[in-house]
Amino acid sequence: MKTVFLLSYGCDLDHNNIDYLVKERLKPFARCEGNILNKKVSRHPEILLMYDVYDVNLNKHVDNKYYLEEFLINEAHFQAFEYSLSKLKGHHIQCRPFARGHYELSINGKKYSTRVYQTVANDKELFFFDQEAIHNTRLREKNHELPTELQWLILPKDIDQTERETAIFDWINEVLNFIGQMKIKQ
Numbered sequence: 001m002k003t004v005f006l007l008s009y010g011c012d013l014d015h016n017n018i019d020y021l022v023k024e025r026l027k028p029f030a031r032c033e034g035n036i037l038n039k040k041v042s043r044h045p046e047i048l049l050m051y052d053v054y055d056v057n058l059n060k061h062v063d064n065k066y067y068l069e070e071f072l073i074n075e076a077h078f079q080a081f082e083y084s085l086s087k088l089k090g091h092h093i094q095c096r097p098f099a100r101g102h103y104e105l106s107i108n109g110k111k112y113s114t115r116v117y118q119t120v121a122n123d124k125e126l127f128f129f130d131q132e133a134i135h136n137t138r139l140r141e142k143n144h145e146l147p148t149e150l151q152w153l154i155l156p157k158d159i160d161q162t163e164r165e166t167a168i169f170d171w172i173n174e175v176l177n178f179i180g181q182m183k184i185k186q
Contacts, residue, residue: 010090
């Protein structure tokens, strides 16, 4: 059985339809406590599906709503779920299972952190502001007001550590400057 991790991300996602799809198409196939299978789960599922959602708009984001659940489905069921998601607003991509992490750095003595995912298809890393570092609060609250190109960062996975640190540092500085300009205009 292969493990697939699917991530939906974007700004102001259609959570009502996402919740409906998960409830109707995945929940009946959830692995229960203690590895006991639901009666609807095939005895020989092909895919262990993990699913997560990241909404840039903090007011609509429920952190880790589905992340800790596992769904045992077949390939056709997965393709149908993925197709249904593709009709909704946002990006819906496969990421490397168990490669979700955090990246932390300091700028002017303030600590910032990001959540990191690694894509499967094009070997990229996706960086999103998380709620782990205290100085991220302002970034998360204003993130949905930023231009799309600043709401998250995409980097090639194979760049060296110095390039990665510089790119993340530059991105966060650009976001901080943009938010500072927003305050001046108000």
